[in-house]
Amino acid sequence: MTRDLGVTFFYHFASERKDHCGPYHAFRAILVQLVHKFRSDKDVVDKIAILMDTESSGQLTASNEEVWAALLLFFAQIPHIVLVFDAIDECEDCTTFLELVREVCMSNSVRVLLLSRPNIDVPTRFQSLSLHLQSSSNIQDIKLFLGSQIVLLQERELIPNEISVRAAVETLALRAEGMFLWAWLMSRYLQCRALSPRERLDTIFETSIVEGLDDVYNKIIVALSRGYDQEKFKVQRMFELIAVAIRPFSVTELQTALAISPGKTTKNLDLIVAFEESIPIMSGALVEVQQDRTVRFIHSSLRDFLITNPNGANKGNFKIDEDKANILSSIMCLSYIINDLPASPLHGRVAKVDPDGLRASFPLIQYSFFWVRHAAIGLHLRKFNQDQLLPSIYDKFCALVTDFVNRPLTITVWIEASVSFGQTPLLLPLKELYEQQTLLPSNNCILSTLTLTMTLLKDLAVELERLNSEWGYLLKKDPSEIWGPSISAFCKSQFWYTTDDTTVSSMLSTETVDLFPGCKVQQSILLRSQGSSSGDKIGIAMVIPSR
Amino acid sequence: MPLLSVTNAEGSKLSDIKIWIDAPEYMQEFEKARRIRIPETGDWLLKNQVYQNWKMGQGLDKGKVPEIAAPDAPKALFVKGMTP
Numbered sequence: 001m002t003r004d005l006g007v008t009f010f011y012h013f014a015s016e017r018k019d020h021c022g023p024y025h026a027f028r029a030i031l032v033q034l035v036h037k038f039r040s041d042k043d044v045v046d047k048i049a050i051l052m053d054t055e056s057s058g059q060l061t062a063s064n065e066e067v068w069a070a071l072l073l074f075f076a077q078i079p080h081i082v083l084v085f086d087a088i089d090e091c092e093d094c095t096t097f098l099e100l101v102r103e104v105c106m107s108n109s110v111r112v113l114l115l116s117r118p119n120i121d122v123p124t125r126f127q128s129l130s131l132h133l134q135s136s137s138n139i140q141d142i143k144l145f146l147g148s149q150i151v152l153l154q155e156r157e158l159i160p161n162e163i164s165v166r167a168a169v170e171t172l173a174l175r176a177e178g179m180f181l182w183a184w185l186m187s188r189y190l191q192c193r194a195l196s197p198r199e200r201l202d203t204i205f206e207t208s209i210v211e212g213l214d215d216v217y218n219k220i221i222v223a224l225s226r227g228y229d230q231e232k233f234k235v236q237r238m239f240e241l242i243a244v245a246i247r248p249f250s251v252t253e254l255q256t257a258l259a260i261s262p263g264k265t266t267k268n269l270d271l272i273v274a275f276e277e278s279i280p281i282m283s284g285a286l287v288e289v290q291q292d293r294t295v296r297f298i299h300s301s302l303r304d305f306l307i308t309n310p311n312g313a314n315k316g317n318f319k320i321d322e323d324k325a326n327i328l329s330s331i332m333c334l335s336y337i338i339n340d341l342p343a344s345p346l347h348g349r350v351a352k353v354d355p356d357g358l359r360a361s362f363p364l365i366q367y368s369f370f371w372v373r374h375a376a377i378g379l380h381l382r383k384f385n386q387d388q389l390l391p392s393i394y395d396k397f398c399a400l401v402t403d404f405v406n407r408p409l410t411i412t413v414w415i416e417a418s419v420s421f422g423q424t425p426l427l428l429p430l431k432e433l434y435e436q437q438t439l440l441p442s443n444n445c446i447l448s449t450l451t452l453t454m455t456l457l458k459d460l461a462v463e464l465e466r467l468n469s470e471w472g473y474l475l476k477k478d479p480s481e482i483w484g485p486s487i488s489a490f491c492k493s494q495f496w497y498t499t500d501d502t503t504v505s506s507m508l509s510t511e512t513v514d515l516f517p518g519c520k521v522q523q524s525i526l527l528r529s530q531g532s533s534s535g536d537k538i539g540i541a542m543v544i545p546s547r
Numbered sequence: 548m549p550l551l552s553v554t555n556a557e558g559s560k561l562s563d564i565k566i567w568i569d570a571p572e573y574m575q576e577f578e579k580a581r582r583i584r585i586p587e588t589g590d591w592l593l594k595n596q597v598y599q600n601w602k603m604g605q606g607l608d609k610g611k612v613p614e615i616a617a618p619d620a621p622k623a624l625f626v627k628g629m630t631p
Contacts, residue, residue, distance in 0.1 A: 036561075045560065105623050115627075116626075116627055120625070127621040127622075128622075129623070130626075133628050133629050144587060144588060291579060
């Protein structure tokens with residue numbers, strides 16, 4: 001498309017990848033493509049390397065400003081660059097993104113093509129051309145697509161061969177009204193196994209049956225509702241998990257997540273067999289497996305359709321309450337940590353204690369760390385939802401959190417696992433919610449239970465901050481140190497594993513301590529440390545500065 | 548710019564740069580679209596006058612086409628779809 005315009009680079013925003021929808025994510029992708037394209041140009045690569053080595057802040061990854069500086073370097077040197085950004089309406093900060101694009105356009109060498117839904121406001125000072133899709137603009141594309149789909153239906157004997165492909169295509173293409181998504185969803189609906197050939201023909205030729213995108217979604221949802229109760233329950237859970245996912249699940253992660261029964265250990269017998277093949281069948285093709293084996297909705301608009309809202313077009317089936325779905329996801333993750341991870345050092349359990357090794361043994365381990373974020377989001381959204389959340393869900397959440405807080409071995413494993421994946425174990429979002437007193441369920445019984453639970457969590461949150469502040473550096477080097485004597489001796493806590501292998505004895509007399517009320521050991525200055533010849537003792541001399 | 552072969556040392560430097568940039572995954576959507584694209588899809592856009600003007604770096608003569616235009620050959624082209 002842009003072959004004769006110059007070198008082309010691109011980025012597609014996808015709202016399912018919440019952590020990659022920022023404005024600078026797009027420009028990082030552009031920059032790495034530029035580096036790759038011009039990798040043989042030593043001059044350019046050397047300049048970027050110098051920027052990285054000498055001008056950078058020293059972080060392992062470039063800051064946004066450093067990425068920008070590197071990009072401007074390329075734009076100044078390379079003529080005729082075309083940037084293509086797709087689905088910019090799904091960027092989490094479109095205003096900032098467009099400002100950056102405007103700045104990019106000031107460079108003589110760069111031209112930009114932006115594709116979006118019609119709901120984007122283009123800043124008036126942004127000089128640009130606009131092309132608004134009309135319903136007739138892409139009708140040929142829609143006909144091409146529908147033609148192939150109708151032929152496929154006939155080959156599979158889902159509609160009679162006597163039906164004129166051309167007539168079917170013409171009628172459907174007109175009703176699509178320029179929305180390719182409508183045509184795509186219609187093709188998915190027509191492939192639903194629950195439909196008879198008569199129903200398919202009626203859907204194709206009776207114009208009143210399906211009008212608009214929401215109608216297509218409703219039709220597919222109604223077809224799914226004909227399934228057995230247990231099947232519908234699994235589909236509901238699948239939709240909820242995907243709708244509120246912090247980042248897309250892998251097939252294996254979702255398979256495990258669906259198998260979890262909160263409070264119980266998950267067994268192989270609980271897993272849905274041939275899950276990857278089952279996903280499109282179970283979901284009526286509304287969920288699909290991507291090439292990277294992540295699982296997503298067929299389109300981001302499905303999420304909006306399913307999420308409950310007063311003006312929603314969903315006629316009742318498989319509705320999703322965002323707050324409830326988040327709390328259920330938190331429950332699922334926490335149950336996995338408590339019941340499916342071992343209550344012992346991970347480095348003794350897996351052959352290779354690195355992310356890949358841990359994921360191989362514990363498929364949901366990395367996603368389970370999101371229990372904190374899911375709980376914070378769910379509880380935060382609660383205050384905007386006037387409907388009563390089922391007490392059973394609150395009870396389950398509180399029971400699991402209380403169980404978690406009272407299991408030092410589980411917390412220790414959680415810390416070791418988090419750090420193994422490069423994450424800092426924190427409870428900050430929940431602690432902040434508690435301190436802001438935003439937890440206001442209307443049921444007083446639930447309120448008292450939740451308040452007690454959050455008090456326990458708050459204490460753990462404070463201890464974790466201390467651990468991360470004082471021993472984070474050591475844990476990053478070796479996550480298994482959480483089981484070791486050093487942290488146990490110098491950062492003892494009721495919340496995680498302690499060992500008596502090491503004890504700390506202070507040479508300060510109690511009178512000395514009393515002379516400095518409120519004095520903390522942390523404020524003292526280390527003078528000298530010396531290990532014993534036997535290696536089992538270490539002496540540390542510190543001075544407490546005078547006031 | 549001359550093309551030179553990439554040595555092992557340069558390859559290592561490139562690898563460090565790419566890690567430093569920390570870019571998100573970007574090929575998947577493109578490859579998916581390319582895989583399922585039926586030939587001739589999108590031709591309507593390539594033939595559209597507004598697109599042609601953007602491509603050639605030209606402004607748009609108001610009144611000839613219904614699309615909104617901005618003068619003095621802007622470098623950016625917005626293509627807005629229909630799905631809300």
